[in-house]
Amino acid sequence: METPDIVALIVVSLLLFSFWKTHRDPNSSINVFDLVLENGKLSRIACAFWGAFGLLTWVMIKVTQAGAMETGYVMAYGAAFVAPIIAKMFSLPTPPPPAGTTTTLTSKVVETKLEEGK
Numbered sequence: 001m002e003t004p005d006i007v008a009l010i011v012v013s014l015l016l017f018s019f020w021k022t023h024r025d026p027n028s029s030i031n032v033f034d035l036v037l038e039n040g041k042l043s044r045i046a047c048a049f050w051g052a053f054g055l056l057t058w059v060m061i062k063v064t065q066a067g068a069m070e071t072g073y074v075m076a077y078g079a080a081f082v083a084p085i086i087a088k089m090f091s092l093p094t095p096p097p098p099a100g101t102t103t104t105l106t107s108k109v110v111e112t113k114l115e116e117g118k
Helices: 002-023 044-065 069-089
Strands: none
Touching: 002 069
């Protein structure tokens, strides 16, 4: 392991420890599990997002250290992780449906039988 890798590992460890300590503080409203939970259940999309984010961030760091960084890599990284966040920040909130209204979805199953020999 090279020195920059060790420094990065220490920084990431300190950040994770800080997040966990804040999460455990009863006076804090921060819940780290909200990053991977959706409606109280583990979200596959959130887990995949954080896994991809961590892996690609590490790859970006290694490519930069190797001196092989190109504009296309930065644009792809930004498109994958930065653009959706900025889009969400500037998107208009969707208004809730008016009180007292309901949405009903119906479905119909149609069964067709074929006669043998025809």
